[in-house]
Amino acid sequence: MQHLTLLTLSLTLIATICFAKSPYQSVLQHSRIRGRQHGPNVCAMQKIQGTDKKYFTNCKQWYHRKICGKPTVISYECCPGYEKLPGEKGCPAALPLVNIYNTLGVVGAATTKMYSERAQLREEIEGPGSFTFFAPSNQAWAALPNEILDALVSNVNIELLNALHYHMVNRRLTSEDLKHGSAFPSMYQDFNLHIHHYPNGIVTVNCARLVKTDQHATNGIVHVVDRVITAVTNDVHTFIDTDDDLETLRNAVAAAGLTQMLESDGHYTVFAPTNEAFEKIPPEMLNRILGDPVALKDLLNYHILKNMQCAESITSGTPLETLQGTVLEVGCDGADMTLNGKAIIQKKDQLGTNGVVHYINELLIPDSAKTLLELAQGSAVTTATKLFVDAGLGSHLSGSEALTILTPQNEAFKEGVTMTGDLKKLLKNHILKEQLSSGSLYYGQELETLGGIKLRVFVYRNSLCIENSCIVAHDKIGRFGSMFTVDKVLTPPMGTIMDVLKADNRFSLLVGAIQTAGLTELMNQAGPHTVFAPTNDAFSALPKADLNKLMSNPKELASVLKYHMAKEILVSGGVGSHTRLKPLQGDKLELNMRNQTVYINKVPVVEADLMATNGVVHAVGAIIKPLRKISFVELVLNVVMIFVFVSDDLFQKVRKSLSSRTMSRVQ
Numbered sequence: 001m002q003h004l005t006l007l008t009l010s011l012t013l014i015a016t017i018c019f020a021k022s023p024y025q026s027v028l029q030h031s032r033i034r035g036r037q038h039g040p041n042v043c044a045m046q047k048i049q050g051t052d053k054k055y056f057t058n059c060k061q062w063y064h065r066k067i068c069g070k071p072t073v074i075s076y077e078c079c080p081g082y083e084k085l086p087g088e089k090g091c092p093a094a095l096p097l098v099n100i101y102n103t104l105g106v107v108g109a110a111t112t113k114m115y116s117e118r119a120q121l122r123e124e125i126e127g128p129g130s131f132t133f134f135a136p137s138n139q140a141w142a143a144l145p146n147e148i149l150d151a152l153v154s155n156v157n158i159e160l161l162n163a164l165h166y167h168m169v170n171r172r173l174t175s176e177d178l179k180h181g182s183a184f185p186s187m188y189q190d191f192n193l194h195i196h197h198y199p200n201g202i203v204t205v206n207c208a209r210l211v212k213t214d215q216h217a218t219n220g221i222v223h224v225v226d227r228v229i230t231a232v233t234n235d236v237h238t239f240i241d242t243d244d245d246l247e248t249l250r251n252a253v254a255a256a257g258l259t260q261m262l263e264s265d266g267h268y269t270v271f272a273p274t275n276e277a278f279e280k281i282p283p284e285m286l287n288r289i290l291g292d293p294v295a296l297k298d299l300l301n302y303h304i305l306k307n308m309q310c311a312e313s314i315t316s317g318t319p320l321e322t323l324q325g326t327v328l329e330v331g332c333d334g335a336d337m338t339l340n341g342k343a344i345i346q347k348k349d350q351l352g353t354n355g356v357v358h359y360i361n362e363l364l365i366p367d368s369a370k371t372l373l374e375l376a377q378g379s380a381v382t383t384a385t386k387l388f389v390d391a392g393l394g395s396h397l398s399g400s401e402a403l404t405i406l407t408p409q410n411e412a413f414k415e416g417v418t419m420t421g422d423l424k425k426l427l428k429n430h431i432l433k434e435q436l437s438s439g440s441l442y443y444g445q446e447l448e449t450l451g452g453i454k455l456r457v458f459v460y461r462n463s464l465c466i467e468n469s470c471i472v473a474h475d476k477i478g479r480f481g482s483m484f485t486v487d488k489v490l491t492p493p494m495g496t497i498m499d500v501l502k503a504d505n506r507f508s509l510l511v512g513a514i515q516t517a518g519l520t521e522l523m524n525q526a527g528p529h530t531v532f533a534p535t536n537d538a539f540s541a542l543p544k545a546d547l548n549k550l551m552s553n554p555k556e557l558a559s560v561l562k563y564h565m566a567k568e569i570l571v572s573g574g575v576g577s578h579t580r581l582k583p584l585q586g587d588k589l590e591l592n593m594r595n596q597t598v599y600i601n602k603v604p605v606v607e608a609d610l611m612a613t614n615g616v617v618h619a620v621g622a623i624i625k626p627l628r629k630i631s632f633v634e635l636v637l638n639v640v641m642i643f644v645f646v647s648d649d650l651f652q653k654v655r656k657s658l659s660s661r662t663m664s665r666v667q
Helices: 002-018 023-038 059-064 100-106 110-118 122-126 138-143 146-153 156-166 236-242 244-256 259-263 275-279 283-290 293-301 372-377 382-390 394-398 421-428 497-502 505-516 520-524 536-540 544-551 554-562 632-666
Strands: 042-048 054-056 070-078 131-136 183-185 192-197 203-205 208-217 220-225 268-273 318-321 327-333 336-339 345-352 355-360 404-408 446-448 454-459 464-466 482-486 529-534 579-581 589-594 597-600 603-612 615-620
Touching (some): 023 042, 042 059, 100 110, 100 122, 100 131, 100 208, 110 122, 110 138, 110 146, 110 156, 131 208, 146 156, 236 345, 236 355, 244 268, 283 293, 336 345, 372 394, 382 394, 382 404, 382 421, 497 520, 497 529, 505 529, 505 544, 505 554, 597 615
Parallel strands (some): 131 220, 268 355, 404 482, 529 615
Antiparallel strands (some): 042 054, 042 070, 183 192, 192 203, 203 208, 318 327, 327 336, 589 597, 597 603
């Protein structure tokens, strides 16, 4: 019966959450569940330390105990509409229904109640009707600048009354009615109140957060908000068009043809760079972007979100899509709203009829507005970037050619690398003659470089490689070119496998063995081949008699060598855990990667990725032998031996313990 009761309770709780009608109700229900141990109708609240800000708690906030990166304190309070009774646990009593005027006094809006009386609004909100009052909290009035507050209270019959009427709607609206993106005519000249109901459960009206919701009254409903709101009459473009601090942005918007869009109906968020933000950009780069309509439009669209995001809706970092098609990480750090982790927002929540404007003091430049050189300079490939410039390739990277650059990460270069003729030639082969995305690459594709050679594409289960270099980061797609960050400096293919072996003195014995075994033609054929090439040291490590016997038997020698060859191309970047290759002769080869070294049948590769036109060579320091299979009998014997060892060890420990006890009794 107890189990059944627990199951019923669990299902009830799940149903309560799952069938909540809105994000706000879902968060409220979660807070109820977290507070239920403290009695009926108790909600868990999270208060940011050092502030008066409180939030109903969702799962993420509850477990992280942080909001906007700041630690929170958990408190347990009466859920909306309930109150405590002396001597009873929790909040068992529903608040008595009184009119809106009296409700204001018991929900933390006593200042609004006072100003309602001064403005002669009391009779209206005590009388018949069905109103919704978005009532500023006491703290909201206290935070209002003195000059604004003085202007309101010095003319209570007009200015203050109008301001209060703008906080009212002539109908009853619960939190369920406050849909995201909805607007309701206020009781001040029918100017709209703009509602946003976010997935994290936060609800705003004109970007003011609802801090106490659904406080029912006999003649309506009260929602307490965290600021005094003002009427919205201008669109987003008007903010940009009339503020001298946004003059450069205004000119850029006109040049990019975005004026009409920012005047149209919508729910935009504009992160508006000030004149100061534009002035921080190097003049050459800024003038290039301003003079390029495509780059300029991308730049501006990168500052505009597809939806409206008020500052109070942010409780943690969230990736949000821009009109440019990429995302901005919009977050917060205490009271500061952040973009991509930086607190660059100077002025928040300038509300327009079709969106909201936040002023920022740094220009956000998307990859799509940058040249290849600018892409590289802003990434963790500083060594390669400098080498490209030193090699005289800067004009290619800063021009308008359609190119793709393969930039090795800094770790790929040895310390103190110096520019040489060979290095210049090699770097030229790191630039492809077309703009590509990694998603369009396919196995066997050939890519032409500025150096005039062809590079091959290899696709593996967990990696995408161009010759021996594998892509290790997301593409950066610039204005004219793309940048692939790769793990290694490229090794272009130089001749056939036989050519590669002959050109390296370490393989002189292997070359002789291949010729003796009659495999020379195979190593010169089109392939593809992967060869695990034993060095001279590997052959010399064999007993002399065994080596002489092997070299004198071409058929056996061919069999051994073919076990070192596979009919596919596998570069080191394609080796994962338990990678297998089928050799030309014999059972499988088992490969894995440990400490950045490739092992084949437990034999380490001493140098990987010697690229050839018909395959790849990996140098190994030992002759590779098949891994010995353990028979079933051996497996059983091993298990028995382990059992005997453990049992004997356990027996000795028990005997020692018993002996100790016996001695104690004797003493």
